[in-house]
Amino acid sequence: AQTVTQSQPEMSVQEAETVTLSCTYDTSESDYYLFWYKQPPSRQMILVIRQEAYKQQNATENRFSVNFQKAAKSFSLKISDSQLGDAAMYFCAYIEYGGSQGNLIFGKGTKLSVKP
């Protein structure tokens, strides 16, 4: 069965600096999608970034970028120029291409604190 592991329960970063959140996953599939979601204290889950496994190029969204290492099954999120509003829980998620639409698998999350 596929699993998603976020090994860092908590991380801290100084405002304006860069932080990287780790995510590894286990799958025997070759086609799949990976996501990072952000959940601020307000609890709404917000999509940050999406990566398609068949694309070599790392996805980017403004200050957010990923380092996708398919062979290593690693999908880390880099936040540049961290802002106070980036403080939140971050969840990594996986879904198999063509799989059941319900089968989005989440990691347990990393709590990011941003220090002014």
Added chain:
Amino acid sequence: SQTIHQWPATLVQPVGSPLSLECTVEGTSNPNLYWYRQAAGRGLQLLFYSVGIGQISSEVPQNLSASRPQDRQFILSSKKLLLSDSGFYLCAWSSGISSGQPQHFGDGTRLSIL
């Protein structure tokens, strides 16, 4: 643009009482719909998902049920709540066109059982 509405935002219920949480999506048709539960300090647990009206898949057998009476309406229910039903409930939708589409979440309902 698509929007998702979930209510109520907060609910306090006694043990043994019924439950009805509602979720509606606007701006899209035939979405896939999902109910998740998130316990304090933990990740998301998928409870139910639906790919169409009247089509409900249950991931975790439990005290809860779901229904989809209309294309863009998804309801989470219980006849008798348990203490263990406390948590944060999130509704989500995704495009039904193909897999790999991101799921978009509502604001959630914080349910406390007394």
